[in-house]
Amino acid sequence: MKTPELLAPAGSLAMARTALDFGATAIYAGQPRYSLRVRNNDFGTLENLAQGIALTHARGGKFYLVSNILPHNAKLKTYLDDMAPVIALKPDALIMADPGLMMMILERWPEMTIHLSVQANTVNHAAVKFWRSVGVSRVILSRELSLDEVAEIRQECPDTELEVFVHGALCIAYSGRCLLSGYFNHRDPNQGSCTNSCRWDYKLHEGSEDAAGDVGLTTPRPLAVAPAPTLAGAAKPSTLRRPGATWLLEEKERPGEYMPIEEDEHGSYILNSKDLRAIEYVAKLTEIGVDSLKIEGRTKSPYYVARTCQSYRQAIDDAVAGRPFDAQLVGQLDGLANRGYTAGFYERHPDREYQNYLRGSSESSRSLYVGDVTGYDANGLAEIAVKNHFSVGDRIEIIRPAGNFDVVIEAMKNHEGAPVTVAPGSGHRVRIALPPGCEGAFVARFV
Numbered sequence: 001m002k003t004p005e006l007l008a009p010a011g012s013l014a015m016a017r018t019a020l021d022f023g024a025t026a027i028y029a030g031q032p033r034y035s036l037r038v039r040n041n042d043f044g045t046l047e048n049l050a051q052g053i054a055l056t057h058a059r060g061g062k063f064y065l066v067s068n069i070l071p072h073n074a075k076l077k078t079y080l081d082d083m084a085p086v087i088a089l090k091p092d093a094l095i096m097a098d099p100g101l102m103m104m105i106l107e108r109w110p111e112m113t114i115h116l117s118v119q120a121n122t123v124n125h126a127a128v129k130f131w132r133s134v135g136v137s138r139v140i141l142s143r144e145l146s147l148d149e150v151a152e153i154r155q156e157c158p159d160t161e162l163e164v165f166v167h168g169a170l171c172i173a174y175s176g177r178c179l180l181s182g183y184f185n186h187r188d189p190n191q192g193s194c195t196n197s198c199r200w201d202y203k204l205h206e207g208s209e210d211a212a213g214d215v216g217l218t219t220p221r222p223l224a225v226a227p228a229p230t231l232a233g234a235a236k237p238s239t240l241r242r243p244g245a246t247w248l249l250e251e252k253e254r255p256g257e258y259m260p261i262e263e264d265e266h267g268s269y270i271l272n273s274k275d276l277r278a279i280e281y282v283a284k285l286t287e288i289g290v291d292s293l294k295i296e297g298r299t300k301s302p303y304y305v306a307r308t309c310q311s312y313r314q315a316i317d318d319a320v321a322g323r324p325f326d327a328q329l330v331g332q333l334d335g336l337a338n339r340g341y342t343a344g345f346y347e348r349h350p351d352r353e354y355q356n357y358l359r360g361s362s363e364s365s366r367s368l369y370v371g372d373v374t375g376y377d378a379n380g381l382a383e384i385a386v387k388n389h390f391s392v393g394d395r396i397e398i399i400r401p402a403g404n405f406d407v408v409i410e411a412m413k414n415h416e417g418a419p420v421t422v423a424p425g426s427g428h429r430v431r432i433a434l435p436p437g438c439e440g441a442f443v444a445r446f447v
Helices: 013-021 046-058 073-087 099-108 125-133 147-156 180-185 279-288 302-321 328-334 352-364
Strands: 005-009 026-030 062-066 093-096 114-116 138-140 161-168 202-209 215-217 246-251 258-261 275-277 292-295 367-376 382-386 395-399 405-408 412-414 429-432 442-446
Touching: 005 013, 005 161, 005 302, 013 026, 013 046, 013 302, 026 046, 046 062, 046 073, 073 099, 093 099, 099 114, 125 138, 125 147, 147 161, 147 279, 161 279, 161 302, 279 302, 279 328, 292 302, 302 328, 302 367, 302 395, 302 442, 367 395
Parallel strands: 005 026, 005 292, 026 062, 062 093, 093 114, 114 138, 138 161, 161 292
Antiparallel strands: 161 275, 202 215, 202 246, 246 258, 367 382, 367 442, 382 429, 395 405, 395 442, 412 429
16 A cells, blocks of 8 residues: 655744654645745745755655745736746745646746645546646645545546645635635735634624615624534534524624624535544545645644644554554544544544544543753753643653653752742743653643
């Protein structure tokens, strides 16, 4: 069975190193001006980009540069000049969405490898064949596909590399094509400046429609906090099922501005989705023959990329070796900050017993990130840069590329060497007894 690539996000050089340390075989990063993460990152300069590419290649990995903006005319004028020194650094591929930019790149650099971004929303094998015909070597399939649909595309397109997302944030529209941020703040997601408006605080009001068809507010106060975001088909509060009811959304920072929403039997799509976690489907995706499994999260922390890469690395290796899925991996991922997890569209009706099995394993192995091991003092105690609260008596997990292990904290000292019982939170430094070789490790507390 072919081993799929594990593709990790890198918003910084530290994230790139961490991803490679914990099992990624490729990383992707974007330039702020031409990717869909406009905020500055380490790869906004040619110097850091060169370091990132050199680091990745030295470790035997591949480096993909995200250039997936859907540009207006003004950015076309500078694009090729800006990309010339970037392509000279020899990234392994450009991840692109706009056909015009692809044409410009391939006319100037015909040898450049192009991967089609998920922004292109490719959902069928005919579209994959089209993109192959115009010079695209890999297609990142839309997140809205089921396992069966991915398998059919694989069978119909054996000569095209396929990549799918297995972990991270989901959009509330076809991947990336949301208009909420542009509507509220005139910051267009497709220009890289999304404000994540789908994740704001909304209240739900009952409305009514007058004879002219205009919708207005019926109740003076909100009925409830807007329902938890769901994908299509999930259960909703009974109040939303009243025949003929009209509902209005009010965003916390925009009191008095009411937005009518409509729902049908397929669900509502305006609010933030749960996060994708498809680690239990790695074996199936490997069996299908998907070339690359991708983790989302270029703006996340090194801890996030360490934990996800380590977990998905094991899942891939187990799948290729024919070993059964280790459900403890689910608990490792539950300890990451998330908005609740979903397997997205991969399987419409997961087996209930299997879900319960995963949930039980998750609860028994869940841990929360609490610090970084920065080194050892003269007495051989490990120095911890604290990120979250932990105490003497807690069972903690040391997460490192050489292998994780658990330990119970029996004693703790502050940065001055005085005994303490609690590490209060971010900004503090404490010392605990750990074996040698833990420099650079992450610390998580079991809960």
